[in-house]
Amino acid sequence: MLLVSGVSLFGSNMRQARAIEVNLVGNGGFELNSDWIWSDVSGRVTNDSYSGSYSLLLSSACVQASQSVTFPNLTSHYFGFKYRPSSGFRGSVIIEDSSAHSRLELEVADGSIVSTVGELVSNETLQNGWRGIVMRFTPSFPQMMLRLGQNSGEAHFDDVHIGEDPPPDFHVNPSPAPQNWDLLKIPVVTGLVVIGIIGGLAYWVLAKRRGKK
Ligand SMILES: [Ca+2]
16 A cells, blocks of 8 residues: 555656566576576576676576566566577577467577567677677466577576566667757857857957047
């Protein structure tokens, strides 16, 4: 009840700030030994992470990590994750319902995206070989399965996120290019200053001539 009154008091900004914090993926940063069903516990590693101390390493030792995701609203959602593939990594990330009628899929090979089912929103290069992916999709069922899978090679995964708002720290909406009037602003202001100086000088010269007469 307190939460509802808080949202109504502070309006949409408050609601937006709260929504960004919601990650429907449990333990998306792999910092805890919980939530995920790993094909092998060796998948949770500390030798390389994007944030925190842990990440998931998919390899021939641990070919899959999955978890059930509950969607309170069947509205548009963002799915984001960061990954660092080694040469030869081939794998896929899938969100689907039990009958696979509703499906989001992204398949990567050697660090490149080879196929998608769903809208790819951003695919950016981060530091130290890490990449960031954001996709948008609308779940059809309140309960769906998220699977990160390996076919060959190995790759680290971190910061797995599903929410109604873009994941924090992802650049989903790059800054818009400056408008033309922004580029014109400097010459226009300079021109006005020059006109002002010339006008002032002319007034001073005229005033001086009148004073001599
Ligand atoms: Ca982490």
